[in-house]
Amino acid sequence: MKKTLTAVFMALAAVGICRQAQAEKVDTTLFRWKCNVTFPGYTGGSELRDFPVLLRIPSDSAIHSATAGDSANICFADASGNVLPHEIDVWNSDGESTVWVNVPVLGGESSGIVMYVGGTGQSSVQSAEVWGKSNYAGVWHFSGSAADSSPSAMAHSNVSEPSFSAEGKVGTAFFGDGDDSVSTEVVDSENFDGTNFTLSAWVKIVPVDRAMYLFSTKNNSDQETGFGLQVKDANTYTAVGATEQYKKDTLKDCSSDYVYLTAVFRDGGCDLYANGEYEGRKASGFSVTPSPYQLRLGSYPNRYASGFSGFMDEMRLRFTASGADWVAADYAAQNDPNFADIGELEVIDRTQLIDTENFRRRCSVSIKGSGVDKVLYSFPVLIRIPQGSPVYGECSDAENDLRFTDDNGFVLPHEVDCWNPEGESTVWVRLDAFVPSPSTLWMYYKPNASAAQALPETSVWSQANYIGVWHFSGSAADSSGAGMDGTVNGAGPRLSDPGKIGMAFFGDGTHKSDGTEIRWQDYDYIKTTPINHETFDISNFTMSAWVKALPFGKKNPRVFSVAQSFELTLMESPLSYNVATHTASGGTQMKCANTAFDSTNDFVYLSATYSGGGVALYINGTHIKSANHA
Structure with a gap:
C-alpha cells in the first residue's frame, strides 16, 4: 500500500500541529551554516532599492549537500538580520539551482546579504514579495509553466501547445513553433499608470516572414488603447504605444543567441535597450490608455497574426519606469554568472559540534530512508537500544551520558523515553533532515567525568510544532515543551x-x-x-x-x-x-x-x-x- 508523507510524519508522536511561522528576524539557531553573498557584478552609480537578484548555485556547491538536497531550509537576511523574501526558480541538486532574492539595497557599502543553510530551517520564501516590493505586476519564468510569480498572480491559458521545457537563459523557457502563445488576464487598470512602466524579456527567434509580438494588449497596431513590444526580425524590434511605434535596429542578433530587450515607457516617451545598453528614445506618443483586451505573451490578443516562433524567457511587466542603472543591472544579474559572489560556508555556532574529547566511545546508528520523495525537516525518530548493548555498561545517567550527532558532528536533541538496562531502551532523536535514502547518526557514550557536552536548547518536539506529546512512560507528562501535562x-x-x-x-x-x-x-x-x-x-x-x-x-x-x-x-x-x-x-x-x-x-x-x-x-x-x- 502507498504510504503518504503525512502518514509517515504522524507515525512518531501522539499529537502535533504543523504551521509555518513568519519571522521578521532570522533565527540563527535554526541553521548550521551561513555564507556572505556580495554583488561585484553591479557597476552602476546609483543605489537600487528592493532589487531582485539572481543567485546561481552550481552543481558542485556545498550548499546542495548542506540542504540535504532540498531547498526548504535556506534563508536570506540583510546585515541587520532582517529576513529577505526569496523565490526558488529551479532547485536541482544534480545541476545548477537558481534562486531570486529581493536585495534591500544594491550598491553602496550595505548591499551584501547573508545566506543561512542547513539545520531545521526558517522559511523566507514569500516568492511574490520578491517582485511586489519593486512594483512588478507580471513575472513569467516559464519554469515548467506560464505561472505568474508576481503578486498579481495573473491566471493564464496556453494557446496551441507551447513548450516550457526548452533551454532558457535562466532555467527553462517558452518555445513556440509559430502558432503558440500564452493568454493572461486584463492588465490591472486600477494600478496601471499608462505613462510609466517597463517591459522586458529574453528572446531568441526562429525567423519567419512577419513581425512577432512579445507582449501585446492591442488587437492591431492601429488600436488607440494598449501597448506592445514586438520583434520585426533578428535585428529590429519595436515598442508600440497609444499612437506611435518606435522601431529600432540593433547589432545584436536575436536569431543566433538570446537578447534581452527592454522597453521603458516614461512620461509619454519610450526608451529602448538591448542587453542592458541604451539604444535610443522616442519622446512622445507613448502614453497608454488601458486596453479592454487580455495581455497576450507571444501574439496579439485575438491571435489572428499567429503565434510566436522561437524562445522567450524571464518576461516582466513592471509598473515603474526603470532607470538606466536598473535596466543594466537587470540584464547583468541574469547574464553574468559572477554578478553575485556566494562565499564559503562557515559554521554558525561551533558549540553545536560534538567535543569528541569528552567521550571515549561512539557507535554508528543506521537510519532507514523516510520512504517519501522529499526531505522532512525537524523530524523525531525513535532509536531502540537492544538488550545486551555495551552502552548499558558505560552509561550511569542516560540523559547526560549519551549524545547523538549527524554525520557532520552537530549535536542533535534527544529525549530518553524509557531506559531499561535489563531490556530494550527507547530514545527519541530529532533529525535536522530526514532524507529518502538511508543515512547515519553517531551515538557517543562513556563520557569523561571532567566535562559534559551541553545539549541543544531546543527540544525534540517543539521545533516540529508539536504542542502535545504524551509517552505515558509512568506518567501523563507532556514532552513537547508546551506544558500540557x-x-x-x-x-x-x-x-x-x-x-x-x-x-x-x-x-x-x-x-x-x-x-x-x-x-x-x-x-x-x-x-x-x-x-x-x-x-x-x-x-x-x-x-x-x-x-x-x-x-x-x-x-x-x-x-x-x-x-x-x-x-x-x-x-x-x-x-x-x-x-x-x-x-x-x-x-x-x-x-x-x-x-x-x-x-x-x-x-x-x-x-x-x-x-x-x-x-x-x-x-x-x-x-x-x-x-x-x-
Missing part, C-alpha cells in the same frame, strides 16, 4: 502497561469486568491543561495515537476530545465486530471511515489531519478517507 481521572487507569513503545495508558472503559456500568464521573481518562488558542490554528493541526481497545460498551471511546471543537473516536461497527469504524469530528460534523484494521486485536496507529476545511484519516500510515469538516 495531564492528570488522571478515575480509579482504574494505569500508566505501566506494555505499550507499542515502552509503556501505555490503560483504562477500563464504561463498564467493570463484571458488567456493572461505571458512572461517567469515574471514567478513566487524562485531562490536560487547556490548549493555547492564541497560537493554535484550529484549521490546520494533526492528532495521532496508538490505540488497542477492549470490547466496546455502549459508548464510543474517545482518543482525543475538546468539547464543542474536535475529537477523534473509535466506534464498533454494527456490521462486523472485527472491523473498527474510526471517526474524526470538527464542529458539528463527524467523518467516519470503516476499515479493515481491528483495533481490538492489536495496536493500530490512528491519525487525523485537519487542513483548510478538510480532514484526512490515516490508519497505520495508510490514507483511508478525506472529507470536508466544519
Whole structure:
C-alpha cells in the first residue's frame, strides 16, 4: 500500500500541529551554516532599492549537500538580520539551482546579504514579495509553466501547445513553433499608470516572414488603447504605444543567441535597450490608455497574426519606469554568472559540534530512508537500544551520558523515553533532515567525568510544532515543551502497561469486568491543561495515537476530545465486530471511515489531519478517507 508523507510524519508522536511561522528576524539557531553573498557584478552609480537578484548555485556547491538536497531550509537576511523574501526558480541538486532574492539595497557599502543553510530551517520564501516590493505586476519564468510569480498572480491559458521545457537563459523557457502563445488576464487598470512602466524579456527567434509580438494588449497596431513590444526580425524590434511605434535596429542578433530587450515607457516617451545598453528614445506618443483586451505573451490578443516562433524567457511587466542603472543591472544579474559572489560556508555556532574529547566511545546508528520523495525537516525518530548493548555498561545517567550527532558532528536533541538496562531502551532523536535514502547518526557514550557536552536548547518536539506529546512512560507528562501535562481521572487507569513503545495508558472503559456500568464521573481518562488558542490554528493541526481497545460498551471511546471543537473516536461497527469504524469530528460534523484494521486485536496507529476545511484519516500510515469538516 502507498504510504503518504503525512502518514509517515504522524507515525512518531501522539499529537502535533504543523504551521509555518513568519519571522521578521532570522533565527540563527535554526541553521548550521551561513555564507556572505556580495554583488561585484553591479557597476552602476546609483543605489537600487528592493532589487531582485539572481543567485546561481552550481552543481558542485556545498550548499546542495548542506540542504540535504532540498531547498526548504535556506534563508536570506540583510546585515541587520532582517529576513529577505526569496523565490526558488529551479532547485536541482544534480545541476545548477537558481534562486531570486529581493536585495534591500544594491550598491553602496550595505548591499551584501547573508545566506543561512542547513539545520531545521526558517522559511523566507514569500516568492511574490520578491517582485511586489519593486512594483512588478507580471513575472513569467516559464519554469515548467506560464505561472505568474508576481503578486498579481495573473491566471493564464496556453494557446496551441507551447513548450516550457526548452533551454532558457535562466532555467527553462517558452518555445513556440509559430502558432503558440500564452493568454493572461486584463492588465490591472486600477494600478496601471499608462505613462510609466517597463517591459522586458529574453528572446531568441526562429525567423519567419512577419513581425512577432512579445507582449501585446492591442488587437492591431492601429488600436488607440494598449501597448506592445514586438520583434520585426533578428535585428529590429519595436515598442508600440497609444499612437506611435518606435522601431529600432540593433547589432545584436536575436536569431543566433538570446537578447534581452527592454522597453521603458516614461512620461509619454519610450526608451529602448538591448542587453542592458541604451539604444535610443522616442519622446512622445507613448502614453497608454488601458486596453479592454487580455495581455497576450507571444501574439496579439485575438491571435489572428499567429503565434510566436522561437524562445522567450524571464518576461516582466513592471509598473515603474526603470532607470538606466536598473535596466543594466537587470540584464547583468541574469547574464553574468559572477554578478553575485556566494562565499564559503562557515559554521554558525561551533558549540553545536560534538567535543569528541569528552567521550571515549561512539557507535554508528543506521537510519532507514523516510520512504517519501522529499526531505522532512525537524523530524523525531525513535532509536531502540537492544538488550545486551555495551552502552548499558558505560552509561550511569542516560540523559547526560549519551549524545547523538549527524554525520557532520552537530549535536542533535534527544529525549530518553524509557531506559531499561535489563531490556530494550527507547530514545527519541530529532533529525535536522530526514532524507529518502538511508543515512547515519553517531551515538557517543562513556563520557569523561571532567566535562559534559551541553545539549541543544531546543527540544525534540517543539521545533516540529508539536504542542502535545504524551509517552505515558509512568506518567501523563507532556514532552513537547508546551506544558500540557495531564492528570488522571478515575480509579482504574494505569500508566505501566506494555505499550507499542515502552509503556501505555490503560483504562477500563464504561463498564467493570463484571458488567456493572461505571458512572461517567469515574471514567478513566487524562485531562490536560487547556490548549493555547492564541497560537493554535484550529484549521490546520494533526492528532495521532496508538490505540488497542477492549470490547466496546455502549459508548464510543474517545482518543482525543475538546468539547464543542474536535475529537477523534473509535466506534464498533454494527456490521462486523472485527472491523473498527474510526471517526474524526470538527464542529458539528463527524467523518467516519470503516476499515479493515481491528483495533481490538492489536495496536493500530490512528491519525487525523485537519487542513483548510478538510480532514484526512490515516490508519497505520495508510490514507483511508478525506472529507470536508466544519
